[in-house]
Amino acid sequence: MNKNNQKGYIALVALLVVVAAGLTIGVAVSMRGIEEIMTSFDTSESLRAKNLANVCIEDGLERLRESWSSYSGTLSISDNSCIIDIVIDGSSATVTATGTIDIYAQKIQVQVDNSLNIISWQEY
Numbered sequence: 001m002n003k004n005n006q007k008g009y010i011a012l013v014a015l016l017v018v019v020a021a022g023l024t025i026g027v028a029v030s031m032r033g034i035e036e037i038m039t040s041f042d043t044s045e046s047l048r049a050k051n052l053a054n055v056c057i058e059d060g061l062e063r064l065r066e067s068w069s070s071y072s073g074t075l076s077i078s079d080n081s082c083i084i085d086i087v088i089d090g091s092s093a094t095v096t097a098t099g100t101i102d103i104y105a106q107k108i109q110v111q112v113d114n115s116l117n118i119i120s121w122q123e124y
Helices: 003-066
Strands: 071-077 080-089 092-101 104-113 118-123
Touching: 003 071, 003 080, 003 092, 003 104
Parallel strands: none
Antiparallel strands: 071 080, 080 092, 092 104, 104 118
16 A cells, blocks of 8 residues: 555544534534433423413312302313312311323422412411
């Protein structure tokens, strides 16, 4: 082999190494971007489920205002639904709502007195 051919091979190998490094960096950046999009989607869907649970808590509190009695049922809004449970314990009531959007669920539990003053509010 002559020296010109060896220089050509060295240049070709060096180019391949640079291209491989560039591809590796590009794939890593792309994977990070996909991960960020998935995290953002999860957060968005969880927030939607929480908002749905809030709507159902409001519905449960309205039911208590109208009639101080236990209740268990579902509320459908668009294609989504939540479960509402109201348990009366003397002069207090516990309203639990679980909002579900696809595979995401958020639960809120509110305890109120018979004047509908909030004693506690917990989100799970």
